[in-house]
Amino acid sequence: MTIANVLISVLVVCSLSYAAELRRFQHAPKADGSLSFLVLGDWGRRGAFNQSQVALQMGIIGEKLDIDFVISTGDNFYDNGLTGIDDSNFEDSFTKIYTAPSLQKQWYNVLGNHDYRGDVEAQLSPVLRELDPKWLCLRSFIVDTEIAELFFVDTTPFVDKYFTNPEEAVYDWSGIFPRNDYLSNLLKDLDSALKESTAKWKIVIGHHTIRSAGNHGETKELVTQLLPILLENNVDLYMNGHDHCLEHISSPDSPLQFVTSGGGSKAWKGEVSRYNPSEMKLYYDGQGFMSVQIIESQMDIAFYDIFGNVLHKWATSNQLYPTITM
Numbered sequence: 452m453t454i455a456n457v458l459i460s461v462l463v464v465c466s467l468s469y470a471a472e473l474r475r476f477q478h479a480p481k482a483d484g485s486l487s488f489l490v491l492g493d494w495g496r497r498g499a500f501n502q503s504q505v506a507l508q509m510g511i512i513g514e515k516l517d518i519d520f521v522i523s524t525g526d527n528f529y530d531n532g533l534t535g536i537d538d539s540n541f542e543d544s545f546t547k548i549y550t551a552p553s554l555q556k557q558w559y560n561v562l563g564n565h566d567y568r569g570d571v572e573a574q575l576s577p578v579l580r581e582l583d584p585k586w587l588c589l590r591s592f593i594v595d596t597e598i599a600e601l602f603f604v605d606t607t608p609f610v611d612k613y614f615t616n617p618e619e620a621v622y623d624w625s626g627i628f629p630r631n632d633y634l635s636n637l638l639k640d641l642d643s644a645l646k647e648s649t650a651k652w653k654i655v656i657g658h659h660t661i662r663s664a665g666n667h668g669e670t671k672e673l674v675t676q677l678l679p680i681l682l683e684n685n686v687d688l689y690m691n692g693h694d695h696c697l698e699h700i701s702s703p704d705s706p707l708q709f710v711t712s713g714g715g716s717k718a719w720k721g722e723v724s725r726y727n728p729s730e731m732k733l734y735y736d737g738q739g740f741m742s743v744q745i746i747e748s749q750m751d752i753a754f755y756d757i758f759g760n761v762l763h764k765w766a767t768s769n770q771l772y773p774t775i776t777m
Contacts, residue, residue: 473602473640475593478520478557486596486745487516489554492524492658492692493563494715495544501738501757502716503548508759509740510551516742520556520594521549522601524692524712525563525658527588532569532623536578546583560588563658563692564607564622571623590626591637593644599652599745602641606657606691608633609672638676645684651747651769654688655681662709664726664734665694666719681707687750687767688743695719697739697754699732699763706767710752714738733763 480486489509496502513521528540549558566574573579574588590605607613608627613620627633645653659670661678670693681689682705692713700709718737726734739756748769754762 473591473593473644474589475595476559476587478594478596480519480596480598481517484598484747486598487518487742488520488522489513489516489518489740489742490522490524490690490710490712491715491740492711492713493526493695493717494523495526495528495540496716497540497543498548500717502544504757505715505738505740506548506551506554508755508757509549510553511759512740512742512755513551513553513556516744518553518556518742519596521554521558521585522656522690523558523560524656524690525561525606526565526692526713527560527563527574528569529565529716530568531620532566532571533573535570536573536576538569538573541579541582545586555585557587558585559592559594559601559603560586561603561656561658562588562590562605562607564610564613567607567613567622567624568620569623571625591641595650598650598747599654600644600648600650602644602653602655604641604655604657604677605637606659606670606673606677609676610659610670611672634676638680642680642684645680645686648684652688652745652750653684653686654690654743655686656690658691659693660691660709660711661689662700662730663691663694663698663711664700664724664731665696665698665711665713665736666722667694668724687769688752696723696737697733697735697741697762699752699754699765700726701730701732703727703730708765708767710741712739712741712754714740732765735762 594601695713695718698711741754744751751766753764
């Protein structure tokens with residue numbers, strides 16, 4: 452191979468690595484046009500810390516709501532992600548835990564900071580889909596359900612401290628560097644995709660918090676870099692994990708709602724900061740999950756504990772939906 456060919460190859464590889472164009476998946480809604488799904492985060496502990504009990508209730512609620520899929524907000528495998536595609540933690544924390552018939556639907560997963568402490572490529576590998584067909588994990592991507600578009604964002608590389616002060620953790624940054632290019636392209640492509648979206652509802656999913664009263668609190672890098680894009684593009688909902696709790700926080704100056712579903716296993720009892728009570732609609736420092744039900748004119752969310760009790764419900768109508776006159 453000539454030097455010229457080598458340079459061309461390098462340029463091609465670099466251009467591909469810099470390009471963060473979001474891969475798109477189609478997921479049809481029900482025949483009546485409605486959509487329902489469950490949201491879970493911070494869960495993979497081989498069934499411990501009530502993970503199995505959360506899974507049991509997810510199966511019951513999933514059947515009741517006839518869910519179309521499940522979303523994971525990250526930190527899929529504790530404490531340090533997967534060691535490789537043959538890591539038994541995948542089956543012990545996923546396949547053998549979420550066994551209910553209603554949960555044998557597609558799972559759309561993003562990576563959390565604990566996932567980045569292991570072999571990231573393992574979670575992204577199609578080999579895991581061969582082991583369990585319901586598994587799908589990418590860094591950032593879009594799920595188009597016609598009625599709603601869901602934008603999954605890889606938030607871990609935004610957080611400065613993982614690079615400047617990782618303490619004893621070792622992160623797998625393969626595929627991320629040059630970091631500034633990675634983040635710039637991701638934000639640019641997200642902004643473009645949101646602007647092009649004609650869906651009735653726009654939902655963005657990431658692992659890290661934007662608004663939170665939990666242990667981690669607000670992620671300043673997302674507040675400055677991601678939040679303006681969400682507000683500018685009239686996003687309805689930002690869903691995350693990271694804080695091991697269930698939360699619902701409203702925006703004082705926009706329709707955007709912030710919901711945390713990080714109670715998939717170990718929770719942080721009693722760890723809550725003071726927050727504006729007019730904005731804090733729910734803070735629950737235990738395990739659980741949430742559901743989302745969508746029709747063209749309305750979206751309903753609900754939070755559940757490990758006994759299946761409803762902790763909080765919230766509904767909103769889509770102001771862009773045309774009024775039907777008789």
